[in-house]
Amino acid sequence: MTDYGEEQRNELEAIESIYPDSFTVLSEEPTSFTITVTSDAGENEETVEVTLKFTYVEKYPDEPPLWEIISQENLEDSYTEDILMLLQQQAEENLGMVMIFTLVTAVQEKLNEIIDQIKSRREEEKQRKKRETEEAEKRVFQGTVVTIENFLSWKAKFEQEMVELKKKRQKEEEQTGKGKLTGKQLFERDHNLDTSDIQFLEDSGNSVEVDESLFQDMDDLDLDEDDPDFNPLDLGSDED
Numbered sequence: 001m002t003d004y005g006e007e008q009r010n011e012l013e014a015i016e017s018i019y020p021d022s023f024t025v026l027s028e029e030p031t032s033f034t035i036t037v038t039s040d041a042g043e044n045e046e047t048v049e050v051t052l053k054f055t056y057v058e059k060y061p062d063e064p065p066l067w068e069i070i071s072q073e074n075l076e077d078s079y080t081e082d083i084l085m086l087l088q089q090q091a092e093e094n095l096g097m098v099m100i101f102t103l104v105t106a107v108q109e110k111l112n113e114i115i116d117q118i119k120s121r122r123e124e125e126k127q128r129k130k131r132e133t134e135e136a137e138k139r140v141f142q143g144t145v146v147t148i149e150n151f152l153s154w155k156a157k158f159e160q161e162m163v164e165l166k167k168k169r170q171k172e173e174e175q176t177g178k179g180k181l182t183g184k185q186l187f188e189r190d191h192n193l194d195t196s197d198i199q200f201l202e203d204s205g206n207s208v209e210v211d212e213s214l215f216q217d218m219d220d221l222d223l224d225e226d227d228p229d230f231n232p233l234d235l236g237s238d239e240d
Helices: 004-018 078-093 100-142 147-176 183-189 190-204 235-239
Strands: 023-028 030-039 049-055 066-073
Touching: 004 023, 004 030, 004 100, 030 100, 049 100, 066 078, 078 100, 147 235
Parallel strands: none
Antiparallel strands: 023 030, 030 049, 049 066
């Protein structure tokens, strides 16, 4: 007949010697204790940790002990579910044998896997951000790839801008030239301009200064102004 109490006491002594700093007895009837399990140090000395509570049942180890996670550190809830499933699996595989050390060792290995996964996930995130930054910088240097669609869109926009610019210039020119008349319009509006030169001479008393030096060689010209056939243009042709 199996002495379950003896097996439980012997295992308890062994567990206490193996985990002296993380083992704590909570009660003796029924026997209940906690073991804190910590992963190896990961990136930046970061670790993940759980505290497991075990309680012996009367027929342990022929029946599995009770367990629960009473605390955790740096561990997501999804991972705690994985750990509980792992404990169930290991307990079923080790029925009939004391199994606390086996269960704790399995959890320890799982925590190390988790810390590696966290490290890999952070590295992937770092690489993703790096690629996004490089692609953004590359787009800045390369500019926009010209396609038929975006070229036609640009062309339509450009032509519309030119039409609006032309209208703006025409409006500015109309506003600038508003009220400014041409010479013909001035004469048509003010008939006094027809006699303005004559009026100017009369007002000045016919005292218009003439530079006689411009005409000093006129006496040397043989001009027959009384000749009805006289044409001043013929003078130039005679010299030829």
